[in-house]
Amino acid sequence: xxxxxxxxxxxxxxxxxxxxxxxxxxxxxxxxxxxxxxxxxxxxxxxxxxxxxxxxxxxxxxxxxxxxxxxxxxxxxxxxxxxxxxxxxxxxxxxxxxxxxxxxxxxxxxxxxxxxxxxxxxxxxxxxxxxxxxxxxxxxxxxxxxxxxxxxxxxxxxxxxxxxxxxxxxxxxxxxxxxxxxxxxxxxxxxxxxxxxxxxxxxxxxxxxxxxxxxxxxxxxxxxxxxxxxxxxxxxxxxxxxxxxxxxxxxxxxxxxxxxxxxxxxxxxxxxxxxxxxxxxxxxxxxxxxxxxxxxxxxxxxxxxxxxxxxxxxxxxxxxxxxxxxxxxxxxxxxxxxxxxxxxxxxxxxxxxxxxxxxxxxxxxxxxxxxxxxxxxxxxxxxxxxxxxxxxxxxxxxxxxxxxxxxxxxxxxxxxxxxxxxxxxxxxxxxxxxxxxxxxxxxxxxxxxxxxxxxxxxxxxxxxxxxxxxxxxxxxxxxxxxxxxxxxxxxxxxx
Amino acid sequence: xxxxxxxxxxxxxxxxxxxxxxxxxxxxxxxxxxxxxxxxxxxxxxxxxxxxxxxxxxxxxxxxxxxxxxxxxxxxxxxxxxxxxxxxxxxxxxxxxxxxxxxxxxxxxxxxxxxxxxxxxxxxxxxxxxxxxxxxxxxxxxxxxxxxxxxxxxxxxxxxxxxxxxxxxxxxxxxxxxxxxxxxxxxxxxxxxxxxxxxxxxxxxxxxxxxxxxxxxxxxxxxxxxxxxxxxxxxxxxxxxxxxxxxxxxxxxxxxxxx
Numbered sequence: 040x041x042x043x044x045x046x047x048x049x050x051x052x053x054x055x056x057x058x059x060x061x062x063x064x065x066x067x068x069x070x071x072x073x074x075x076x077x078x079x080x081x082x083x084x085x086x087x088x089x090x091x092x093x094x095x096x097x098x099x100x101x102x103x104x105x106x107x108x109x110x111x112x113x114x115x116x117x118x119x120x121x122x123x124x125x126x127x128x129x130x131x132x133x134x135x136x137x138x139x140x141x142x143x144x145x146x147x148x149x150x151x152x153x154x155x156x157x158x159x160x161x162x163x164x165x166x167x168x169x170x171x172x173x174x175x176x177x178x179x180x181x182x183x184x185x186x187x188x189x190x191x192x193x194x195x196x197x198x199x200x201x202x203x204x205x206x207x208x209x210x211x212x213x214x215x216x217x218x219x220x221x222x223x224x225x226x227x228x229x230x231x232x233x234x235x236x237x238x239x240x241x242x243x244x245x246x247x248x249x250x251x252x253x254x255x256x257x258x259x260x261x262x263x264x265x266x267x268x269x270x271x272x273x274x275x276x277x278x279x280x281x282x283x284x285x286x287x288x289x290x291x292x293x294x295x296x297x298x299x300x301x302x303x304x305x306x307x308x309x310x311x312x313x314x315x316x317x318x319x320x321x322x323x324x325x326x327x328x329x330x331x332x333x334x335x336x337x338x339x340x341x342x343x344x345x346x347x348x349x350x351x352x353x354x355x356x357x358x359x360x361x362x363x364x365x366x367x368x369x370x371x372x373x374x375x376x377x378x379x380x381x382x383x384x385x386x387x388x389x390x391x392x393x394x395x396x397x398x399x400x401x402x403x404x405x406x407x408x409x410x411x412x413x414x415x416x417x418x419x420x421x422x423x424x425x426x427x428x429x430x431x432x433x434x435x436x437x438x439x440x441x442x443x444x445x446x447x448x449x450x451x452x453x454x455x456x457x458x459x460x461x462x463x464x465x466x467x468x469x470x471x472x473x474x475x476x477x478x479x480x481x482x483x484x485x486x487x488x489x490x491x492x493x494x495x496x497x498x499x500x501x502x503x504x505x506x507x508x509x510x511x512x513x514x515x516x517x518x519x520x521x522x523x524x525x526x527x528x529x530x531x532x533x534x
Numbered sequence: 535x536x537x538x539x540x541x542x543x544x545x546x547x548x549x550x551x552x553x554x555x556x557x558x559x560x561x562x563x564x565x566x567x568x569x570x571x572x573x574x575x576x577x578x579x580x581x582x583x584x585x586x587x588x589x590x591x592x593x594x595x596x597x598x599x600x601x602x603x604x605x606x607x608x609x610x611x612x613x614x615x616x617x618x619x620x621x622x623x624x625x626x627x628x629x630x631x632x633x634x635x636x637x638x639x640x641x642x643x644x645x646x647x648x649x650x651x652x653x654x655x656x657x658x659x660x661x662x663x664x665x666x667x668x669x670x671x672x673x674x675x676x677x678x679x680x681x682x683x684x685x686x687x688x689x690x691x692x693x694x695x696x697x698x699x700x701x702x703x704x705x706x707x708x709x710x711x712x713x714x715x716x717x718x719x720x721x722x723x724x725x726x727x728x729x730x731x732x733x734x735x736x737x738x739x740x741x742x743x744x745x746x747x748x749x750x751x752x753x754x755x756x757x758x759x760x761x762x763x764x765x766x767x768x769x770x771x772x773x774x775x776x777x778x779x780x781x782x783x784x785x786x787x788x789x790x791x792x793x
Binding site: 064067068071072073079082089090091092145146147148149150151154156157160162163195196197198199200201203204207208210211212214215216218219222223226 | 562565566568569570572573575576577578579580581628631632635636638639642645646649650653654660661662663664665666667668669673674676677678726727728729730731732
């Protein structure tokens with residue numbers, strides 16, 4: 040029989056389970072075995088001694104031996120155990136990492152082990168903060184004071200109870216012997232450091248959003264359920280099939296190509312910001328940076344899609360096309376993307392604008408698509424919808440891919456970019472520098488500001504983009520039509 | 535004049551006052567027992583875990599349950615009474631909120647203890663986590679059971695098969711408590727969020743001098759935290775020295791002057 044706390048939960052919170060917790064518990068039980076576990080020492084305080092303290096080096100050495108990994112991996116594993124709350128540091132209790140020196144740690148009591156079966160109650164936190172306040176006024180930190188006031192507001196009806204319970208817990212603690220009291224205080228403090236971290240800290244117990252539906256509950260087999268199953272199986276049968284040798288070959292090829300570019304699998308130059316808290320890597324790879332990194336430029340050679348999806352790559356390509364006087368292809372493609380992903384209110388105007396600029400006879404930036412596609416598109420534009428220009432867009436995309444892309448890769452523009460590309464040195468941080476970095480973590484630019492910068496950039500390029508008058512003139516003269524050159528329409532790209 | 539008014543007071547309200555006082559006493563003792571249960575629960579799985587701790591937990595739990603049943607009857611009977619004056623109803627509602635919150639805490643603690651029993655079963659010294667605890671739990675249990683005599687708590691024969699029985703009994707008790715909480719929600723109509731507490735925001739310090747464990751904790755803290763304390767003590771020492779020097783100077787001046 041499982042005791043589920045759905046009674047007080049009112050079935051409103053289903054948390055995705057963290058499978059790592061059970062595994063961490065097993066490791067922990069192995070670690071504390073007096074014979075085969077980590078060596079325990081005695082912590083000497085001013086008057087008392089408390090047993091069962093571990094040093095960081097012992098923990099790391101034990102983990103390295105148990106799992107046959109190197110010291111750095113063992114250190115990361117140890118830090119995970121500390122971050123989850125199974126081991127807590129005795130000095131520097133706010134930094135949840137394992138240091139490979141003689142700093143002391145201790146196992147957390149099973150009552151305070153992290154568990155997802157029961158949510159961490161705010162009532163308990165309020166009682167803990169009240170207890171600390173009882174012991175000595177003004178001991179709470181700023182974020183704790185804010186939380187305390189917040190809880191006081193929201194739990195006002197229980198406040199008498201909370202204060203009384205805090206006092207009773209304090210008095211009950213006084214019944215225990217002094218070393219036990221110290222140990223219990225450390226345990227409780229460590230528990231709340233893990234579960235109510237100061238703002239701006241990454242918490243290891245962050246599991247994402249609560250679910251609305253209980254994933255553990257069985258699904259009710261109504262006729263609707265069976266109908267869904269039937270539709271699903273029918274669609275599976277109808278799907279086009281590919282030989283597994285082909286698909287596996289494609290996967291292998293993809294992995295081989297992207298292996299060096301994956302920050303998980305290989306080194307991220309100059310250093311992975313998540314590991315070293317140094318954001319040079321992100322700054323060097325901003326969407327609109329002047330000089331891209333060598334790895335980024337190399338990615339553009341993998342496929343045309345990669346080139347277009349990278350904003351810097353697209354800029355480079357646009358520059359090349361401008362030199363070749365075939366910029367209208369890319370402009371048309373971008374306009375179609377904008378139509379597809381843009382707001383529904385302006386769709387009709389956008390479609391008309393695109394027609395006038397790119398598709399109509401004698402348009403300023405006329406694109407070269409075959410007759411059949413043009414017929415389909417023009418017919419579709421009578422009743423425009425989001426995907427009306429899909430056929431034309433695909434045609435232009437394939438044209439650019441087969442023709443311009445190859446020439447781009449051999450062009451001087453690309454070669455120049457490749458030559459100027461930055462190849463940053465790998466950072467080699469010492470432990471002291473890593474700590475310094477961790478202390479100086481700052482939040483990055485707000486996405487709102489980034490989006491504003493992007494929009495400004497786009498407006499600037501739109502204003503400065505010349506209309507391909509030479510292109511228009513050459514086409515007109517080829518068709519030997521006697522037409523006035525149209526005045527260049529502003530906002531030509533329709534974005 | 536007030537004395538006459540007191541004598542003329544209705545016996546009904548006097549009994550209600552007594553009921554309030556009784557209820558308050560019961561709720562206070564329940565809060566105390568729940569606090570002790572939490573302390574005992576935090577020892578489970580540690581090096582002091584054993585049959586004795588489990589027995590202490592069982593006794594504390596039983597005491598809490600008897601108290602809970604008593605309070606439940608007491609409060610429901612008075613809260614369902616429609617003739618209760620407004621003032622007393624408010625007090626009763628406060629007691630009700632305290633009672634239901636204690637029950638929730640107790641329920642959560644019992645569930646956690648049940649879970650831990652599943653992990654650390656059977657209890658033998660090899661699979662217990664070394665958390666650094668050394669002392670026993672008997673003092674806390676004595677406080678919970680309000681036993682003035684500690685020896686009474688210690689000398690008990692712990693029968694065999696205690697663990698398994700406790701395991702199944704705990705399961706049963708958790709569901710009983712759950713039902714009680716459910717019943718309470720449905721039977722008594724107390725609007726919790728309208729209840730106004732007595733106390734202010736910050737819990738008043740019990741005694742500012744008993745910061746002994748605090749001192750032990752702060753010994754291990756990082757260096758920067760000790761600096762302000764050190765500077766203060768340096769200032770005091772300096773001031774003392776200055777005072778001593780001043781006194782010596784005046785004394786010598788007097789000696790010179792008067793000799």
